[in-house]
Amino acid sequence: GFWLAHNFYGNLADRESVDVDLLIDIKDLEKVKTMMASRGYTPEEAVSKLTNDYIASELCEYNFDKYEGDNRIFHFEFHWRISMSIYQMNINLNDLKTQIIPGAIQHKQLNVFTPSANFLLAVMHHGGKDQFAQLKQVLDIARIISSQQQMDWLWIMQEAKRFHVEHLVYTGVRLAALLTGVGTPEIIKEKVNSGFIKKLAIDRIDIMAAPTEKMYSWQHNFRNWNFQVRSRSSNKLKLRLITYKLRREILPALIPKKLHYLFLNKKIRLGQQDKI
Numbered sequence: 063g064f065w066l067a068h069n070f071y072g073n074l075a076d077r078e079s080v081d082v083d084l085l086i087d088i089k090d091l092e093k094v095k096t097m098m099a100s101r102g103y104t105p106e107e108a109v110s111k112l113t114n115d116y117i118a119s120e121l122c123e124y125n126f127d128k129y130e131g132d133n134r135i136f137h138f139e140f141h142w143r144i145s146m147s148i149y150q151m152n153i154n155l156n157d158l159k160t161q162i163i164p165g166a167i168q169h170k171q172l173n174v175f176t177p178s179a180n181f182l183l184a185v186m187h188h189g190g191k192d193q194f195a196q197l198k199q200v201l202d203i204a205r206i207i208s209s210q211q212q213m214d215w216l217w218i219m220q221e222a223k224r225f226h227v228e229h230l231v232y233t234g235v236r237l238a239a240l241l242t243g244v245g246t247p248e249i250i251k252e253k254v255n256s257g258f259i260k261k262l263a264i265d266r267i268d269i270m271a272a273p274t275e276k277m278y279s280w281q282h283n284f285r286n287w288n289f290q291v292r293s294r295s296s297n298k299l300k301l302r303l304i305t306y307k308l309r310r311e312i313l314p315a316l317i318p319k320k321l322h323y324l325f326l327n328k329k330i331r332l333g334q335q336d337k338i
Contacts, residue, residue, distance in 0.1 A: 065174055066184070068167050070205040078198060081137040085183075087155050088118050088142040098126045103138065116330035120147050144186040148306050149290075150299055151186045151225050161217075177211040182218050182231075189230035189293065193286040194237060194266045204238035207247070215249045226296040228253075229262065233293060236263040262293055 067077035086094060091114075095105070103126035109117065117124065122143045128136040144151040158179050165174035175183065184206065188199035207213070222228045232254045238244050239254070240263060246254050253259065269285060276282050291303050314322060 065165070065167065066180065066202055066205070069165070069174070069177075069180075070202070070209050077202075081139055083139045083141060083187075085155060085158075086140050086142055091118070091124060091140070091142070094124070094140050098138070101128075103128045103136070111332055112330055113332055118142075120330075122146050144183065145191040148302060149190060150296075150302075151190050151227065153183070153186065153221065153225060157221070176214070177206055177209060178214040178218050181206045181213065182221055182227075185222070185230050185234045186225070186227055189234050190227055190290070193269075193289050194234065195269055195286060197241065197270050200234065200237045200241055200270075203234045204242040204244045207235065207238060208242075208244045213247070215247055219250070223295075226294045226299055228295050229259065229293045232256070232259045233262045233266065236260070237266060240267070262289065265289060 063077065063079035063081070063083060064074060067074045067079065071077045098105075106125045106127065109121070109124055112121075122145050123139045123141045125140070126136075126138045127134050142154060144153060158175060161176045161179035162173050163176055165172055181203070184199075184202045188194055188202060192199060194200060218231065219228065222231045232250060235246055235250065236254045236259055239246050265285065266289065269282065269289075272282060287307060291300050294300060294303070
């Protein structure tokens with residue numbers, strides 16, 4: 063987020079951000095834990111209770127907080143993929159190695175991603191993970207497109223196809239065009255203007271315009287999940303997402319809460335493997 067603010071908004075204060083997201087190689091996670099602990103950060107309690115194997119194979123991030131008294135003042139998220147493995151957005155540093163370039167922020171030199179990579183990662187995160195549910199997510203897409211920085215659309219669409227997020231690219235661009243007036247790149251204009259993408263975009267605009275009190279209703283959540291399935295371009299993946307929803311949310315809702323412990327996977331929890 064801070065790099066998007068600096069590079070595409072022109073000022074760190076011009077883009078709302080509640081945390082710092084960093085992309086790492088999963089093999090460096092233990093080094094990250096040591097580094098963050100030495101600086102006074104503590105891992106989120108829930109993830110710290112899971113086995114390393116489960117974290118690496120199924121999750122997408124390991125998060126740290128720093129507190130002053132009871133107030134959280136910093137939150138860092140170290141990602142090795144964009145979302146949980148079930149969503150198959152497993153793009154990693156190796157996939158992006160050709161998209162790393164020198165950059166600078168506040169006179170500090172650092173390696174950053176190209177605008178093309180920033181665009182694709184924003185689409186995956188804002189659309190695939192968070193379902194384009196907020197206007198600020200669309201604004202990021204618009205800012206990147208309108209920055210006039212060179213975009214490699216052939217690379218973007220090649221990677222989008224590999225991770226089954228082509229529809230998310232088209233929907234994000236259409237939302238940006240409709241809500242901000244940014245131009246649509248000619249190379250993808252036909253797809254962006256297709257009937258299917260128009261329907262996905264209208265659904266997202268309706269969600270963004272919904273009253274705040276409806277944000278956590280079951281209807282709102284169902285529509286977000288429906289978009290999450292419909293916007294992915296692999297039928298096999300769609301089936302996996304439907305099955306995951308049934309197994310993780312719908313079936314548990316039909317079972318009394320006092321029996322939920324019977325369905326906990328103790329294999330993924332530290333110190334409980336011997337109790338299975």
